[in-house]
Amino acid sequence: MKKGWIAYPYVVWLIMFIFVPLLLIVFYSVIKTTDQGIVFTLEHFQRFFEPIYIMVLLRSLYLALISTVICLLLGYPLAMILASKDYRHKRVLLLLVVIPMWMNFLLRTYAWLTLLEKNGVINSFISFLGLPKMELLYNQGAVVLGMVYNFLPFMVLPIYSVLIKIDKSIIEAAEDLGANSRVVFRKVIFPLSLPGVVSGITMVYMPAVTTFVISRLLGGGQFTLIGNLIEQQFLYTGEWGFGSALSLIMMILILFSMAIMSKYEKENEGGGLF
């Protein structure tokens, strides 16, 4: 390629803002400052294997998994409705799915706070009906709700974009060959939508595993997730070494699952949102 120089700014950018910080994180994760100065150590990584931190990781993976499954179960039918030709109000519906994404992430999550609070909108309504108030906030349910609410569009849109690309005549061909609507879905629509499902899962699961805002606001700090743990190391306890080690572990986990996903996507061909 002769026009290689066009790539230079990007290369500089990559080096300055991605490669160097990454190196720094790796550096911090394997050193500690002692009286003798800076020495190499693996103790940050070792520390991660204490049960309490393993629990945090497992909880993060678990809550993200639950949220992803719920997003899939809600998002797939929604994407199908959006993609169906006959549905009259689909433009409005599509807008309703997308509009929350234009709003600030924090704002959206704070909104749930006022809804779920002890004296919030929902509880006021419940007590108005004469029922006892409920603990809606600061539990796993609230965290999962926050994740589902925030990440649902990232499930719907890739599936939607794959579904609308399915040629109508392929579905008619299946009907022509004797498939009723259930069989058409099982044998044609669903298999063809898998690339969208895979990228939807990726796009929901990744941010859900690493989120710290949702768990802090809606979990009330009682549900420390891996994201909160990392945040704490850098902002409050000042243990950059441990924080860096945690970040690296997280990154390796994500890379690992992305590799599995992309392999699966390649087998199925066709494109998702990316």
Place this chain on the structure above:
Amino acid sequence: MTNQEIIRLVDVSKTFDDTPVLNNINLYIRRNEFVTLLGPSGCGKTTTLRIIGGFEDPTTGKVLFEGQDITDVPPYKRKVNTVFQKYALFPHMNVAENIAFGLNIKKMDKKLIKEKVENMLNLVNLKGFENRSVDSLSGGQQQRVAIARALVNEPDVLLLDEPLGALDLKLRKGMQIELKNIQKKLGITFIYVTHDQEEALTMSDTIVVMNEGVIQQIGTPIDIYNEPKNAFVADFIGESNIIDGVMIEDYMVEFANYRFKCLDSGFDPNEKVDVVVRPEDVKLVPKGQGMIEGRVLSVLFKGVHYEMLVQSNGIKWLVHSTLMEPVDSIVGINILPDDIHIMKKVR
């Protein structure tokens, strides 16, 4: 060929958003017949086919299958299979899986399916293509997979929507012959849609000529070519000279300021009519020996014949002849009674 009727359309009309697309279609199709729906693009051929396949409901009218009303029967319950215009193969399945789709749904024995798929691949000349992915195939091959996928279900009726439209000329000619052979061999009713009159003439037992959602004529290729019912059919089936004429009396028509003998009768005296003459039926003779005279405007060599435009009394005659007359020469024109087709004016 038996005369047993298999499909009948009764007073079928279809409107899309208040736009009429099919107008009172009445048509019956016999078992083992090769029927072609022929007409210009947008005349409602595909819509007619989709109504037979069950993908479109007629606005009014009925579809009968062996005398039974199937108007409300969904596509997957009809004993009809379709070869779609753009093949519509399943992109996530290989060739064998595509062909086996219908049989798998019927939960047929796996070994039997394999055998049938193999037979089909032989029939369409795709032996050894079982495990190929469909998008690695050429247009002609995809098209044959689509035909195999439909035929393997042994339908009573096969619907084909311009199946050769995307193929180049040579491949198309080859596939026309193959399709006709398959139809004869399997004894299946074919309902074939095309806008190519030559294709229709070579392949069909019966041609249904359509225009603007109305059936213009139903008949054998020979009938339709030789006895077009109106000016539209005459024009659409091969090139024609269509001229305004006046029926002077029975067996006498006047056009180009000359009274020609013809074989038609039963018109009002002096009724205005369309006169249709095929280019090959306009005979050029030496000056002075013709019924009328004209001047040659242009000559084109077309391989087998010459195509000439001859101007005479304000009419430009399209003439096909194996003999060439030079441009600007004056020639005589003869038209035999047999070759003059009189059509009632449609308006």
